[in-house]
Amino acid sequence: MNHQSLSAFIWSVADLLRGDYKQSEYGKVILPFTVLRRLDCVLEDTKAAVLAEHADKLKLGLNAEPFLLRKAGQSFCNTSPLDMKKLMGDQDHIKENLFSYLQAFSPAVRDIFERFDFYTQIDRLAKAGLLYQVAEKFAHIDLHPDTVSNSQMGLVFEELIRKFAEISNETAGEHFTPREVIRLMVNLLFIEDDEVLAKPGVVRTIYDPAAGTGGMLSVAGEYLEEHNPDARLTMFGQELNPESYAICKADMLIKGQDVANIVFGNTFSDDGHPIKKFDYMLSNPPFGVEWKKVEKEIRKEHESQGYNGRFGPGLPRVSDGSLLFLLHLISKMRQAKDGGSRFGIVLNGSPLFTGGAGSGESEIRRYVLENDLLEAIIGLPTDMFYNTGISTYVWILSNRKPEYRKGLVQLIDASGFWQKMRKSLGSKRKELSDEHIAEITRLFGQFVEAKDGKKPISRIFKTSDFGYRTITVERPQRDESGKIVLGEKGKQKGKPQPDSSLRDTENVSLSEGVETYFQREVLPHAPDAWIDHDKTKVGYEIPFNRHFYVFEPPRSLADIDADLKHCTDRILTMIAGLSG
Missing domain, CATH: 3.40.50.150 (Vaccinia Virus protein VP39)
Incomplete structure (x- = not known):
């Protein structure tokens, strides 16, 4: 079964939730139940050995966990005699038994279900009379690692999350x-x-x-x-x-x-x-x-x-x-x-x-x-x-x-x-x-x-x-008669004063000298301009698309004229046909 078919099957659980849950809430039930069933299937083969080891170590008064993890062959285990299928044997006590089963997992697994706020959902499902039906649906899904690989399982989770995100507009x-x-x-x-x-x-x-x-x-x-x-x-x-x-x-x-x-x-x-x-x-x-x-x-x-x-x-x-x-x-x-x-x-x-x-x-x-x-x-x-x-x-x-x-x-x-x-x-x-x-x-x-x-x-x-310098190009203020305004005090005394309305900036590649650029690109157009070096800044950008742009020359005028003539000739022929 591929991950899309599998997630579609799990999605069918939504049919049970319809009415008691909003669509945007389906994930709160389906995701933790899917995780629970996967963990349940992963521990299935070693369940009996883990329970026997647990009983043995309890008698000896030893900390059983390291022994149990070794028996389980995983970094987690469950010490309850219950599993998902056994839970189905007692419909009247499904809520209490499910809580008991969850509490028997290793602390790291219990934290997972707390993040899902799973206990709240179990209560809600029980009150709606849906808990047994939903649990039964998952108990019959085979998520054993021999059937569904870890890689496939990851895709199942992602597919489900994508679906829930879509219906929640997330x-x-x-x-x-x-x-x-x-x-x-x-x-x-x-x-x-x-x-x-x-x-x-x-x-x-x-x-x-x-x-x-x-x-x-x-x-x-x-x-x-x-x-x-x-x-x-x-x-x-x-x-x-x-x-x-x-x-x-x-x-x-x-x-x-x-x-x-x-x-x-x-x-x-x-x-x-x-x-x-x-x-x-x-x-x-x-x-x-x-x-x-x-x-x-x-x-x-x-x-x-x-x-x-x-x-x-x-x-x-x-x-x-x-x-x-x-x-x-x-x-x-x-x-x-x-x-x-x-x-x-x-x-x-x-x-x-x-x-x-x-x-x-x-x-x-x-x-x-x-x-x-x-x-x-x-x-x-x-x-x-x-x-x-x-x-x-x-x-x-x-x-x-x-x-x-x-x-x-x-x-x-x-x-x-x-x-x-x-x-x-x-x-x-x-x-x-x-x-x-x-x-x-x-x-x-x-x-x-x-x-x-x-x-x-x-x-x-x-x-x-990818580097450049941003230089600030100044032009002088001029009085009403067109004469350059000079500074009267301090460091600016006798120097042309910049006109902020004529101020401009230019980006100069780091591979080129600022003065060379200025003399070539600015002075021929504005001979009275100068650079305010105190305002120069270094910048970097990566104009990705520009580096892959390929110029395609336009078609020749003769070709375009020929196409236009062909079109107009066709239109004239059609008009002539209508008038005839």
Whole structure:
């Protein structure tokens, strides 16, 4: 059964809830029950052995938990003689027995159901007379790992969350990222380290500060397991949405990860891993979400800690916190001398160019480029994400660039790499095929400039190519007779006074001298102008699309005239036919 059929089957539970629950509330019941049934199935094979071990250790007065986890073969267990199917044997006491069953789970699992506020829903279902019917429906769904793999299960959770987000008019894209985009990012993240990661027993850490349901962490783990079954990827994350956090934590539990590494809360105001550094990081933060709620804490950290905190280089405008996630990830990089770090982050177009020289956004780009942290930016097709059709970009950053990449940035235009989906999912109408992912990975891995016909698809630039100086050009005030007004006091005495209404600014590339530019571009048109050097600012922007624009000359006038004549001749013939 594929994940869409499976989620459609689980979705049928909604038929039971209709009337007693609003559509927007279905997820409060279906998500925790799905998690419960999955955990129930995962423990099924070892249930008898765990119960026997529990009874044995209780007699001896020992702390049973470490023994039980070993018997269960998981990082969690359940000591109740009940399971989902046995619960169905006592319809009259379903509520009490279900509470008892939940309380017998390990503390980490109980926390998952508390995040779902599951106990409230059980009470509500019991009062509506629906609890037994709903529990029975789930008891008959086979979610055993032999039937539904961890990867499939992750897709089931994501599909359900997407459906609930749609009917609640929420933003599904805040919860998860299309799997093929994650696979591309993971490929780009690991490609330069394939040799290191192939060594037996290698252990690496990976972190996602906006973990959602854990999809990015899971795909990274699957990649490493596929390429080196002996390697170990320890996963860390933080998530703000309680339901997504609960699913992520459940997923990590089943995968044998330490769930203490998955933290609940706001990454900006309450960093869950304040002193930790990571080998790899992946993130798809929400696009264009304002940070007004945590503005006080962020400004305080920026002003009091500067570069010792996370936000030293600058702060973007409050309406879009994307670049705050970028800075947060940079702060989590290991120092190069300790092995360094690499990370991938999905951003919309705004962080490439928003904000002039001296603005928070420009200063953040300046910090990234002047410290040679940016390896590549890959432009993805539109209509790739569930909640938006806008253009998106994958940024790859590293403080351990290979020698041949140092001082350089690669831009890859993959906007033409897509295939139409058989069925649209929200705003998502396009997807990357395996061949597209392989081709983008090859372009990145080979670090070459490339064209598709006449159109460039991979270009390489110096980091300084994206920098410029904004110069302020002044023109003199003139009195009524047209004479230049001179200053009368202090430093300005005897100097022409600027006319603010004639003031202008010019952007001059860092690769060109300011005076050379000024003499060529300004003085021929305004011989009385001068530069106020005190106002000069350095800025950085990455005009991605401009670097891939190919000029197509217009058709010749003769061709256009011939087409017009052909059209007018046809119209005249038709008119003649009507009048005849």
